[in-house]
Amino acid sequence: MAVEPAQLSQYLGTVALAVGGLGAASYGVVDGLKFFPWIDLAGFERLFGSRRTAGGRHWPTLQRAGLDPLLAALQTAYGADAIDLLKAQYRSGRAKGDLPRTLRQGVRIGFGVMPPQTIAEAARALGIDEQAAEQAAEALIVARDQRPPAAGEMPPNAPAPVSGEQRSALARLETAIDARIDAALVLAEAQYVTQTKVIATVVALAIAYGVGYVLGTRPLMSFMVGIAAVPLAPVAKDLATALQEAVRALKAR
Numbered sequence: 203m204a205v206e207p208a209q210l211s212q213y214l215g216t217v218a219l220a221v222g223g224l225g226a227a228s229y230g231v232v233d234g235l236k237f238f239p240w241i242d243l244a245g246f247e248r249l250f251g252s253r254r255t256a257g258g259r260h261w262p263t264l265q266r267a268g269l270d271p272l273l274a275a276l277q278t279a280y281g282a283d284a285i286d287l288l289k290a291q292y293r294s295g296r297a298k299g300d301l302p303r304t305l306r307q308g309v310r311i312g313f314g315v316m317p318p319q320t321i322a323e324a325a326r327a328l329g330i331d332e333q334a335a336e337q338a339a340e341a342l343i344v345a346r347d348q349r350p351p352a353a354g355e356m357p358p359n360a361p362a363p364v365s366g367e368q369r370s371a372l373a374r375l376e377t378a379i380d381a382r383i384d385a386a387l388v389l390a391e392a393q394y395v396t397q398t399k400v401i402a403t404v405v406a407l408a409i410a411y412g413v414g415y416v417l418g419t420r421p422l423m424s425f426m427v428g429i430a431a432v433p434l435a436p437v438a439k440d441l442a443t444a445l446q447e448a449v450r451a452l453k454a455r
Contacts, residue, residue, distance in 0.1 A: 218434065221427055221430050221431050221434050222431070222434040222435050223435075224406050224409060224410065224427065224428075224431040224435075225402065225406055225430075225431035225432040225433070225434055225435030226435045227406075227409070228402040228403070228405040228406040228409065228431060228432060228435075229398070229402050229432070229435060231402070231405045232398055232401050232402045232405060235401075236293075241397075241401065242293050243289060243292065243293070244393060244394040244397040244398065245292075245296070245389070245390035245391060245392070245393035245394035245397070246289065246292050246390060247267060248266075248267060248268060248386055248389040248390040248393055249267060249268065249269045249288070249292070249386050249387070249390050250267050250269055250270060250273060250285065250288075251266075251267035251270050267386070268382055268383075268385055268386030268389065269305070269382065269383065269386050270327075271324045271327030271328050271382075272305070272308075272309050272312075272324065272328075272379065272382070272383075274312065274316070274320060274324060275308065275309045275311075275312025275313050275316060275324060276288070276305070276308040276309065276312060277312070278311070278312035278315060278316055279307075279308040279309075279311035279312040280308055284308070287304070288301065288304065288305070291304055292390075296387070296390065296391055296394065297387040297388070297390070297391050301387070302383060302384075302387060305383050306379070306380070306383060309379055309383075313342055314342065314346060315346075318336075318339040318340065318342070318343050319339075321335075321338070321339040321342055322335040322336050322338070322339040323335075325338050325339065325375050325378070328375070328378045328379065328382055329378060330371075330374060330375055330378060333371075334370075334371040334374055334375075335371070335375070337365075337367055337368045337370075337371035337372075338368070338371040338372045338374065338375040340368055341364050341368035341369060341371060341372040342372065344364050344368070345364070399432055402432045403428070403429065403431070403432045406427075406428045406429075406431035406432055407424075407425065407428035407429070408428075409428070410424040410425070410427045410428035410431070411424045411425075411428065414427075
């Protein structure tokens with residue numbers, strides 16, 4: 203039986219919207235499963251290594267974590283429960299929430315009270331050469347000594363001024379810290395999005411096969427619907443409109 207163009211446009215548009223709706227529903231199911239830490243903390247292991255800090259999730263293989271060199275500074279600033287604080291902020295917004303500010307502020311506070319040897323060690327772990335790492339640590343110590351004394355404290359002896367080399371080394375360290383935090387957050391976000399899509403696709407396939415079994419649909423058709431659901435979810439409405447416009451254009455010819 204021939205299908206009229208108007209019927210075809212309506213049919214294709216309905217199919218696109220239905221498949222996209224399945225994808226949106228699958229995302230909703232995954233979002234509802236976030237009480238499982240393994241799903242909710244996807245990507246956190248790209249910030250801090252799970253086998254060293256009990257952060258993130260335990261993968262069969264160790265993934266490279268970008269912020270492990272800064273962990274000592276963060277724990278100095280926020281205490282032994284720093285990882286729990288960072289996990290909570292990662293859940294609430296990841297790179298779009300308060301986490302980037304908390305990381306930078308914690309490192310700044312931690313480096314402000316840590317001994318110079320520990321600061322230099324962290325700087326070397328970030329890729330700063332040994333001489334520049336020691337100079338940056340010395341600059342931080344000088345800056346610390348230049349702070350006004352608290353009430354009741356004896357004023358310290360006048361510290362030596364910060365040299366140009368120390369100031370340059372400190373700037374390199376601050377740039378390396380910002381770059382490492384930004385890179386780690388980008389990798390964590392990418393891994394979170396990727397895993398969310400994979401789990402949503404699995405959910406969409408399960409729903410498609412279940413509904414297809416009830417309706418007597420062929421397994422291949424259910425598979426195609428489940429696979430296409432997640433990619434179509436963000437653009438289902440636009441795709442349906444485009445299909446209808448294309449069929450109308452063909453009809454006009």
